[in-house]
Amino acid sequence: MRVFTGIEELRAAVGEHLGHSDWHLVTQQQVDTFAEATGDHQWIHVDPERAATGPFGATIAHGFLTLSLIPTLAAQVYRVDGMSMGVNYGSDRLRFPAPVPVGSRIRAGITLTGVHEARRGFQVTSDIQIDLETGGPPACVVAAISLLVP
Incomplete structure (x- = not known):
């Protein structure tokens, strides 16, 4: 964890x-909970039996679930002391080059x-790449934008 003592x-x-963050295990329960929250119950995410015979050989995480894990993973990489809060401001150039099989x-x-x-603090931009432990292309690449408020 890298700790910055201030914005300068x-x-x-x-x-x-x-x-890099620690490795995070993506579970079927996590995928199912995300499906419930978003209403996205596509079989490639929530039906392990059918997905086993599908194009990925197993259920896969929703791309937006992978994206949604970034705040948790980023909190393991760095923090900036002296800020009252940080909020998601948006993203640019978002891509999901490779699927994330459940259990990865x-x-x-x-x-x-x-x-x-x-206007309300500091806009912080970063390039974030989500890698699979098994290697290959990244699961997600994004130019993330955050707002840090003193």
């Missing part, structure tokens, strides 16, 4: 790879790309 220290790290382990790698003053 974070700004000085622009362009750096900040590190994923982790986030983060490269800080920008820190800019904003």
Whole structure:
């Protein structure tokens, strides 16, 4: 975990790879709970028997579930002290190059790309890549935008 003592220290790290999160196991229960929350019950996510004969050989996580895990994974990579809160501000260039089979382990790698003053705090941009422990193409790549509020 990389700890920044303030926004100026974070700004000085622009362009750096900040590190990787721990590996996170994606479970069928997690996928099913996400399906309930979003109403996306497509069989490739929630029907292990049918999915075993499908194109991926098993159920896979929703792409947006993978994306939704980023705040949890990013919190293991870095934090900025002296902020009252951080909120998701959006994303650019989002792609899901590879599926995440249930039972896989994923982790986030983060490269800080920008820190800019904003109306309510500081807009922080980072390139985040979600990798599968088994290798191959990333499961998710995104230019994430956060707002840090002092």
